[in-house]
Amino acid sequence: MSDLQTRPEAVACGGRDDVKGEPVRELLKPRIVSLGEGTEVRRLLPTLGRRMVGAWCFVDNYGPDDIARQPGMQVPPHPHMGLQTVSWLHAGEVLHRDSLGSLQTIRPRQLGLMTSGRAISHSEESPREHSRMLHGAQLWVALPDGARHTDPTWEFHAELPVATGPGFQATVLLGDVDGASSPGRAFTPIVGADIEVADGADLRLPLEPDFEYAVLTMAGHTVVDGVPLDPGSMLYLGCGRRELPIRSDVGGSLMLLGGEPFEERLVMWWNFVGRTSEEITQARADWMDSDRFGLVHGYDGDRTPAPAIPNLPLKPRGRTR
Template sequence: MSNLDRRPAARELGGLAGTAPGPALDLLPGKEVMLGESTRVRRMLPTLGRRLVGAWAFVDHYGPDDVATAPGMQVPPHPHTGLQTVSWLLEGEVHHRDSLGSDVVVRPGELALMTAGHGIAHSEHSPVPHPRMLHGAQLWVALPDASRETSPAFEHHTGLPGFDSDGLAATVLMGSLGGATSPGTAHTPLVGADLTLAAGADVEIPLEPGFEHAVLAATGGADVAGAPVARGAMLYLGTGRRSVRLRAGAPARLLLLGGEPFDERIVMWWNFVGRTGAEIAGYAEQWNDRDARFGEVPGSDERLAAPPLPPVPLKARGRER
């Protein structure tokens, strides 16, 4: 998915200075932004208060939206570099096409994992016809320097592992949790999991103490480590936790994100991840000039142009304000 902000801020991210040295409880309420003309999303990362959780660098939560009489998701071809996109649907369908020739309809419970690497272009649209409801999360993972020029790739996994425990049904999107390991390719140590809580659930789930973690409430609300988290908010948990307690009075759907603190400094602007402002400017110019780096997405003449770069030089920013 694209960042459709016409005036995206340039950010230098990374480094360990902003990583909590131990457990934390930092509530991130999210910021509502428009994705194109039809989809409103809640952006959890990056924010002024926190810019990374492990290598997770971008978190958008959208819906549930009734799109029965609306076009639903409409994101024309756009580019990416230096990252992975992790698409996760709770309701609805999204038609993914990319410059590798991938042409897939993604449904709830299926992992759509795109590795941009050196460069890729893709589009995302609600099919015609499409289901009434649309609800999901779009996540980006920053690639480490050793992998950021890797060849682009797309994976579509329709069967994902998980486990059940005390009113919890867990599905592992990325990495490993509770003895279940995702087939998705990861380039840094991380975890992503969908946690469905039944009404009255009270469960402790294991965590990797060397990771930092966050929990997003996608449906309903829950008590996470003793703190209430309402739908559409995300709670940052810091590092050093071997487990976290989850409680829900009513049914709830949570996303657990975590990973080894990302110690590289990166620049993220629009849909690109690089290491310098000059790199980012080069990517934007190549995309607008239809350079072979990104290829072409079949089936669409429309494409998003890279917006003008900021008029000021990039300034180094840490993981927190």
């Protein structure tokens, strides 16, 4: 997934100074962003007031969109460094290509996990023959310093473990939920799960008190710790929770995102996560003028040019403003 804004802002994030050490209920307001041809997304992270949740540093939610007579998602080749991308669908298909030569169609409840390491490029598109509806989320995970210069990799997991309990079923994307562990490789203590909440459910989901959490509502209507949530909304929950009250009269689906607060301070600009302004500037130059990020073969179109670097230095300043 790419940030295709022509004038992206630098986002400074990381560090524990502004992490809420106790439970909170902070509703995050999305920004509507155009993503390639014919796709609008709700950008929920980063926002003006909240930069990260654990190592999760970017969350786009899109659909459900009727693309029966449209090309659907068309995101040209673009670069990444210093992060992992997580592709997650509730409806439709996304065809992933990357500079490693990977070619994979991702379908609902299948995990596409790309670790950029020092450099990779990829494209994402709805296949020519695609389902009528497209609905999903694209997320990034920041890599810690010890892993951000590794070789790039691509993982695809068609089947994932499921944790079940009274009133819920949780598919585990990353980390562990109630004893069910994802096969996806993680580099920090983290969790990502897609939770189906049954009609009339009134449950308490077990959590790790040292993690900070947020929930993204994908479908239906749920009440999370007393806060009513509609589809496309995201609630930041802070730390210090051992369980999360969730209820729903009509059923719903939400994504649980969490992890240990990310200690390192970061600079995130366009599709790069680094530590200094110089790193980001060099990455942009390399995408435009060298083969550092490799080539994506088979995409019918040009690759994405990099926006201009801001005139001001890109400085890491912490998790929130």
